[in-house]
Amino acid sequence: MQLRIHEFDLPLRHTFTISRESIDVQKTMIVELEEDGLRGYGEATTNSYYGFTFESMAKSLEAVRSTLESHVLTDPTTLWSEVYPALKDNPFALCALDQAAHDLWGKKQGKQVYELWGLSTDNLPVTNYTIGIDNIETMVAKMQEFPAWPVYKIKLGTSNDLEIVRALREHTDSVFRVDANCGWSADETVCNSRELAQLNVEFIEQPLPADRWDDMRRVRAESALPVIADESCIVESDVPRCVDHFHGINIKLVKCGGLTPARRMIDEAKRSGLKVMVGCMTESTVGISAIAQLLPLLDYVDMDGALLLASDIATGVTIENGACRYSAVAGCGVELDSRP
Secondary structure (H helix, E strand, C coil), rough: EEHHHHEEEEEECCCCCCCEEEEEEEEEEEEEECCCCCCEEEEEECCCCEECHHHHHHHHHHHHHHHCCCCCCCCHHHHHHHHHHHHCCCCHHHHHHHHHHHHHHHHHCCCCCCHHCCCCCCCCCCCCCEEEECCHHHHHHHHHHHCCCEEEEEEEECCCCCCCHHHCCCCCEEEEEEEEEHHHHHHHHHHHHHHHHHHCCCEEECCCCCCCHHHHHHHHHCCCCCEEECCCCCCHHHHHCCCCCCCEEEEEHHHCCCCHHHHHHHHHHHCCCEEEEECCCCCHHHHHHHHHHHHCCCEEEEEHHHHHHHCCEECCCEECCCEEEECCCCCCCCCEECCC
């Protein structure tokens, strides 16, 4: 296989604010693997919270270039295991490579990845559309850009969170999910959950900082709404710990290292009685198309990353009023529109 690494700046439709940061442009890395004239693509965005830059990801991938160049792709999971020792400390780079390997694998087989996994797309969850933190008037306007969306995910972690949800509720009957991104205390979460339950909120995502396990045990027991782990569930070993502290987990492909470990996390979560969600990190259609392959396995999904962009860099799956429409292209369905 030939390895190519591309750097892109993804301009956002709006300034995207969560409890800990605001961004206008999302830098991302696209990994391209070519074999026999076929090209597979994968993606990992940079992330200051987790400390992964384009430079650090590219450097890690250069360390496995010789391995890739001597490898003939037959099974992405075999490749993942082969490069894992060199990339285990850089799951973002590992994710991009694993996605590209799956995309290429499907294209070599002439089938969608989910088909090769033996999955059916008859009953898929719809994706939420995310409303980042802003003044209430602007948050309402953002929501109305995608009117009648079946589910909205509301970013919270402000001094007027309940006021925000009340105001948005006046403009839609759609289901809400709320994500505090570690911005609440245990007492706030339990208290807020009672009113949020009356406002047709489905669940609360990661209300507390990731290390507050004792407090989360109490929140799980006392909350009027289910609580879903995000920052508290990064890799496979986190899943068992979440069982007594959350009702479900949100898996991010970049954090766990790609589709290969994500499938194992899904299996373990289901065996443990946890609900399963996969989320995105404001990726382009490259990363979103990889997430789409997992849809038949999920209870919830947050794959609106490409919808949050002012312009995209690829074609693949599309989202219509929350529903995923798969590409006619094999693999993950990705074709790169441009190169930097």
